[in-house]
Amino acid sequence: MGEEETVQQNIVHSGIQSKADKSPVTVADYGSQILVSLALMMEVSGPFSLVAEEDSEELRKDGAEEILEEITDLVNETLVDDGSYSMSFSKEGILSAIDNGKSEGGPTGQHWVLDPIDGTKGFVRGDQYAIALALLDEGKVVLGVLACPNLPLSSISNPNGSSSGDRIGALFSATIGCGAEVESLDGSPPQKISVCSIDNPVNASFFESYESAHSMHDLTSSIAEKLGVQAPPVRIDSQAKYGALARGDGAIYLRFPHKGYREKIWDHAAGSIVVTEAGGIVTDAAGNNLDFSQGRFLDLDTGIIATNTQLMPSLLKAVQDAIKEKNHAASLL
Numbered sequence: 001m002g003e004e005e006t007v008q009q010n011i012v013h014s015g016i017q018s019k020a021d022k023s024p025v026t027v028a029d030y031g032s033q034i035l036v037s038l039a040l041m042m043e044v045s046g047p048f049s050l051v052a053e054e055d056s057e058e059l060r061k062d063g064a065e066e067i068l069e070e071i072t073d074l075v076n077e078t079l080v081d082d083g084s085y086s087m088s089f090s091k092e093g094i095l096s097a098i099d100n101g102k103s104e105g106g107p108t109g110q111h112w113v114l115d116p117i118d119g120t121k122g123f124v125r126g127d128q129y130a131i132a133l134a135l136l137d138e139g140k141v142v143l144g145v146l147a148c149p150n151l152p153l154s155s156i157s158n159p160n161g162s163s164s165g166d167r168i169g170a171l172f173s174a175t176i177g178c179g180a181e182v183e184s185l186d187g188s189p190p191q192k193i194s195v196c197s198i199d200n201p202v203n204a205s206f207f208e209s210y211e212s213a214h215s216m217h218d219l220t221s222s223i224a225e226k227l228g229v230q231a232p233p234v235r236i237d238s239q240a241k242y243g244a245l246a247r248g249d250g251a252i253y254l255r256f257p258h259k260g261y262r263e264k265i266w267d268h269a270a271g272s273i274v275v276t277e278a279g280g281i282v283t284d285a286a287g288n289n290l291d292f293s294q295g296r297f298l299d300l301d302t303g304i305i306a307t308n309t310q311l312m313p314s315l316l317k318a319v320q321d322a323i324k325e326k327n328h329a330a331s332l333l
């Protein structure tokens with residue numbers, strides 16, 4: 001069993017903290033960020049720039065000693081088990097390792113983009129989550145890797161469980177201009193993947209967040225109805241949605257955060273290149289490509305949608321009609 005799965009099963013309340021924006025963060029989020037950035041620093045030559053979700057700020061405050069100790073133990077145990085690095089961290093070393101390479105990204109140069117645990121709420125619930133890593137080069141995503149330890153390797157028939165006999169754990173990867181692939185987490189040969197070729201929305205299904213606080217389920221159901229989608233929504237946490245879409249488990253991805261929320265680049269960089277390299281299209285609600293060159297945030301016309309080339313024109317129209325209708329209804333209140 002992987003270290004992260006062990007942590008997922010053993011996570012206790014003390015290992016889950018609330019961040020300033022009230023979202024949860026766990027020992028696994030911090031631990032994963034340290035381990036992935038450590039591996040990157042060992043491999044990457046030259047300057048190391050990392051735009052990552054977590055930082056050490058909360059852990060430096062009074063009252064965080066216990067969680068800092070848990071993270072230190074977790075990282076050191078993982079390094080011993082793995083055997084690739086002969087090193088161990090002090091608590092101070094852990095704090096500085098979390099901020100390794102800390103950067104704001106931007107339009108020039110190369111920046112790694114990391115979401116060490118994407119879908120923390122899913123992780124804590126025992127459902128889907130992903131470790132998402134991407135590389136920005138001159139403001140464009142050129143590489144993406146998405147590890148989904150709880151996602152069935154071949155396809156999801158039952159989103160939070162497994163179909164009988166299916167292996168669990170999928171690693172998606174994509175390089176600009178070279179397509180997208182999936183392989184098992186224990187190293188089976190990679191298989192090329194592509195988005196589904198459905199062109200009639202009646203046969204399409206759509207992915208959205210499990211958490212209604214992350215995406216407006218009423219708006220997405222109105223979009224689906226306008227399109228003529230018959231199947232109920234497939235609600236799963238994290239960028240596992242992008243991976244599942246990229247290999248054709250479903251046809252459409254919808255994400256409509258509530259007013260005022262600003263999307264972060266690490267929530268979409270890896271997932272979006274996996275989908276586009278699998279032949280799909282990812283845009284905002286106005287049909288614009290996502291712009292990863294503006295720092296930590298994505299500046300966009302609220303909403304992110306993804307599908308294949310055949311369905312995109314009708315999806316975009318349904319999205320715009322549903323938004324217009326919602327705004328009109330709100331103006332009458």
Ligand SMILES: Nc1ncnc2c1ncn2[C@@H]1O[C@H](COP(=O)(O)O)[C@@H](OP(=O)(O)O)[C@H]1O
Binds near residue numbers: 115117120209210
């Ligand atoms: N109010 C909100 N609206 C939209 N997204 C939110 C949100 N609060 C948190 N998120 C983001 O939604 C991500 C999870 O998306 P999903 O619902 O698809 O699993 C979170 O990633 P983390 O779990 O990495 O913090 C977080 O960045």
Ligand SMILES: [Mg+2]
Binds near residue numbers: 023
């Ligand atoms: Mg988070």
Ligand SMILES: [Mg+2]
Binds near residue numbers: 115119267
């Ligand atoms: Mg995330």
Ligand SMILES: [Mg+2]
Binds near residue numbers: 115118
């Ligand atoms: Mg995260």
